[in-house]
Amino acid sequence: MPDYPTALGASSLDRITLLGEDLATDVMGEVGFGALAFWLATQRRPTPSETRVFEAVLAALADHGFTPTAITARLTYLSAPDSVQGALAAGLLGGGSRFLGVTEDCGRYLHDVLEEAKAPAGSTLPTTEEDWNALALKALRSTRAANALVPGLGHHVHKNGDPRTPRLFEIATEEGLFGPHLTLFAAIGRVHPEVLGRTLPLNGAGVCGAALADLGLPLDLLRAFALLARTAGLIGQLAEELRNPVANDIFLSVDLNNRPIAPSPYAPEAPSDGP
Template identity: 40%
Template sequence: MRIGKQSNPYTAIATSDAHSITVRGRDLCHDLIGKIGFSDYFWLLVIGQPPSDAQRQMLDACLVSIAEHGLVPSVQAARMTLAAGPDAWQGAMAAGLLGMGTVVAGSTETAGRFLHQVLQDATDGDLEAAAQDHLTQLKIDNLKVPGLGHPQHAGGDPRADRLLAICDELGLSGRYVGVLRAIASQAPGIMARPLPINVSGAIPAVILDAGWPLEALKAVPLLARAAGLSAHLYEESLRSIGFIMSHQADQAIDYDGALSGRETRGAEDQ
């Protein structure tokens, strides 16, 4: 991204005048509102063209698969923020989305870029050789394999299995699903442990094969988790657990720092 003087002062997303609002070349009120579903609109907004039926189904499946994931750190951050400021839904939502890093949810982008790199390095289309080279380097560097492994679903992430099955059924599986499967087939032998495909590996493979741009990959988990966070924030506003979580943290985490003189004397007196 260029910083400083810009040479292309244009946007192709939306414009308006006194009589109409245009989004991606379509009249918002006459062509879109009430006539298009939100997933179709999301695709249209990002890419500029509406999705095919198969593309929409694949996007919907990805969004549904990760919209909700329990009380992960990003959800806890959002709920505790709302507990501390009940009028600050926007702040609580932002806290949750900002907590989506390379470990939780943002791992989708990491895996997608890894798949893309392996594909680019596949000489003459040899996915197996490229996968082997990259996995070997990860082992040398003592790094995890993006998109593989799960602490709970060691026998296979059911969300990933379902997404890949849908992609096959829709006829969308292509290079990215192919390279993911090549990596998954070789990883256990090279890394010497079970490494099933997880949902963060399946999502980029299926949605990139569906035609979604790599540069906008993070938008998919962000939109999905915004829906899940909305549910948690609504529940938090009705029956708050934010301070309960905070209290549990106080109880669960022991202090191992230096003691003050007063604390030391108190311990000796006992």
């Protein structure tokens, strides 16, 4: 028979092990869910400080009102009340580049800037605020020249500042985990008006990506942690929908107020003659 090694869950007739521990005696009632999620992803048990920062990120991303993901989950549950898993899945599938996915996008962006700064032989990361500002300016100008967006900047509601950002800065500082990703993100917050010509808030999704990257979590999983947090929020949305339904009103507000217009056929752009 083939052999499938795993350090995660394994069962025998009378025992379940998880991460090398006895699930019933060493994990259940002994390890919080946030710490367990971190442990499962990294296969190392987090320190109390890492757990506090990680769980602060999960709390920051759990729910933010009637976002598209929340509305989608509620409408799906309205359509298929027999499929709560479908409603949760529908909400999670909306976690992309505009909502939730910014967590991963920002973490990757900061990581790439830091790796480029360390790339020349013998190079080290900045040690002063002035040098961090210079690195941030260089990255912003390069991004601007490429006509690309800087992930983690701007918010459609919190235009004067996202309250999650300074709080996560504070928690990471208290726990000694304010690393290079958060430091660069803070520098971007200081200098971006010089490049963009306007002041934008550092948003919560972006600061969460920076914090997760500083915790050493895999970049490929940063969006997954945002989805983990939002799963709890979507359960809350569905629970509230059961108590105080609004999905049918949302549906009818569109269905009863649609306005017929003439068809507008899709016209693909003509191929270019150039290379």
